[in-house]
Amino acid sequence: MTTKNYLSIYAKSFNWSGFFLPKNIYVNCSKLYDFCRTVDNIADQEASLDYKKNELIKFKNNFENKNYENVVIKNMWTLMNEFNISKKIVDDLFDGVESDIKEEVKFKNEKELFIYSYRVAGTVGLMMAKIFNIQKRDTLRRAIYLGIAMQLTNIARDVVEDEKKNRVYLINYSKDTLINIKKIIYIADTFYNSSFIGIKDIPLNCRFSIVVARRVYRQIGKKILKKKNLDSYKKAEKIYVSNFGKIVQTLFSIKDLVVLFFIKKSKYEKEKEYNLINEHIELNERI
Numbered sequence: 001m002t003t004k005n006y007l008s009i010y011a012k013s014f015n016w017s018g019f020f021l022p023k024n025i026y027v028n029c030s031k032l033y034d035f036c037r038t039v040d041n042i043a044d045q046e047a048s049l050d051y052k053k054n055e056l057i058k059f060k061n062n063f064e065n066k067n068y069e070n071v072v073i074k075n076m077w078t079l080m081n082e083f084n085i086s087k088k089i090v091d092d093l094f095d096g097v098e099s100d101i102k103e104e105v106k107f108k109n110e111k112e113l114f115i116y117s118y119r120v121a122g123t124v125g126l127m128m129a130k131i132f133n134i135q136k137r138d139t140l141r142r143a144i145y146l147g148i149a150m151q152l153t154n155i156a157r158d159v160v161e162d163e164k165k166n167r168v169y170l171i172n173y174s175k176d177t178l179i180n181i182k183k184i185i186y187i188a189d190t191f192y193n194s195s196f197i198g199i200k201d202i203p204l205n206c207r208f209s210i211v212v213a214r215r216v217y218r219q220i221g222k223k224i225l226k227k228k229n230l231d232s233y234k235k236a237e238k239i240y241v242s243n244f245g246k247i248v249q250t251l252f253s254i255k256d257l258v259v260l261f262f263i264k265k266s267k268y269e270k271e272k273e274y275n276l277i278n279e280h281i282e283l284n285e286r287i
Contacts, residue, residue, distance in 0.1 A: 013220075016246050017213035022205050028083075028131050031075040036124055038072050039093060043100040044165075052101045060094055083130040089123050089286045096120035105167040110187075111276045113152075113169060118144060118277050121151030126286060132202050138265070140287045142198025145270055146214060149191035153221045156184040157239050178230045185221040192218050194269040200260045211256045215249040216241050 014033070018026045042055045068074040079085060096119025099105065107113050125147025129140050155162070155169040159181055162169060170180040192214060199210050219241045227233040241249065277283060 013216045013241060013246070014213055016216065016250075017209045020209040020212060025131065025206060028079060029128060031072075032079055032124070032127055032131065035072050035076040036093065039097050040120070043097045049101055049103065053098075056094070056098060056101065063090070079127075079131065083127075083133070085127050085130045086286050089126055092119045092281060092286070093123045096123070100167065103166060105165075105169070107169055107171060110171060110273075111280075113155075113171060114148065114273055114277050115280050116169070117148040117151040117155075118281065118283075121154075122147040122277075123286075125150075129202075132206050134201060136201055137284075137287050139198045139201040141270075141274065141283075142195045144283070145191045146195035146198070146210075148273075149188045149195060149214075150217050152184050152188035152191065153217055156181050156188065156224055157220055160234055161238070178227065178233060181233065182225055185225055188221055189218070191270065191273075196256075196260075197263060197265050200263075200265070207260070208253065208257055211253045211260070212250050215253050215256065216246050219245060219249055 014029075018029060021029065039056075039059065042052055042059060045052065045055075047055075062070055063073050063076070066073070066077055068077075076090070080087065080090070096116060099116060099119070107116070122144040125143040125145070126140060128147075129143035134140055134143065159170065159177070170177070170184065172180055195214065199207055199214070202210055220239055223239050223241070224233065227236065274283065
């Protein structure tokens, strides 16, 4: 089985920031993304729920049994072994994707939102940090926060698209939709803020790439906040950052890189949200 570079196809913002990574690390990050995207595509494909459930079961079984004929699975196990990535993190990712394969997805509260965001994206941030050889527990926490921030951005951006699939990730969706979309962006911003200091512990040759990725993706939320009404939000369809916008944010990232050298760490940020997730998933076993 041959693989495509899903990073360049689906994740243009990450692929842009990947330009600033050493080639060997970019290749490893691309392999990780290939795996995560392959799993995600099972839930997002145009097919019946039964078909998608069966496809996920088959892929999980192939993963569990280390079916190395599948290059995506082989590459993922290689990453897990080389960088000490716990299988529990991958299982969390599977759980997150599986939770999307339902007739209807609707969250009752922020706890469910945070657990879901950890599973489908916080896991990716954590595994990425492992690839960067991050050892500090506090920094690994902040890698989870960055993943959650980006997932919340996705949720705020894709409300119309998700609604067509009977997926409602917004809390209090029946009320003012645009206000709830913007509320998700404000929550995402708190996670972006908490993730920032953790970048200080990323090896210098990888640090700028993550600063750029964080800035570019956060810009999607800022563009959403500028929408004055729901109609303008819907007409914008899938909001993204243009190449010119990416260049601008890359230049601003130089300032962020300088700031990182001077700021001091503060502990226990987002403790409430971390504990909400930890009540359901033992995060310390993953970190």
